[in-house]
Amino acid sequence: MALLLRDVGKYVPTDLKNQSACMNCKLIMNEGQWSRLHGRCPNCRSEVETTQDYVGMISLMMPQESWVAKWNDIRNCIPGVYAINVPQLNEEEMTAKSNTR
Numbered sequence: 001m002a003l004l005l006r007d008v009g010k011y012v013p014t015d016l017k018n019q020s021a022c023m024n025c026k027l028i029m030n031e032g033q034w035s036r037l038h039g040r041c042p043n044c045r046s047e048v049e050t051t052q053d054y055v056g057m058i059s060l061m062m063p064q065e066s067w068v069a070k071w072n073d074i075r076n077c078i079p080g081v082y083a084i085n086v087p088q089l090n091e092e093e094m095t096a097k098s099n100t101r
Contacts (some may be wrong), residue, residue: 009043020050021083025074028057028081042062043077056084 011029013019018031025043034050041048061079063069074082 007053011078013081018052020052021054021086023049023086023088025049025077026054026083027077028083043045051086054083054086058082058084086090 021028023042063075069075
């Protein structure tokens with residue numbers, strides 16, 4: 001995915017509050033950034049499920065050249081900030097979460 005350098009800032013968290021990560025690709029952004037994208041992840045290109053329950057952060061600027069990106073299987077992602085680990089919900093937790101909406 002070709003991404004211009006001026007566009008990278010759109011996907012980097014703007015402050016340390018209200019951050020959440022995509023449950024699929026682990027991209028971290030603020031709630032306001034996610035809402036501006038209308039619930040669509042710029043990596044996954046689909047409706048996104050986010051969580052504030054994630055561990056650690058990776059700042060990724062050159063994904064194709066980064067051994068950290070290779071190690072974390074995010075080489076094909078856009079530059080940005082990524083969670084090191086996002087605990088996956090089991091089926092019961094997903095059902096409970098969808099029922100609270």
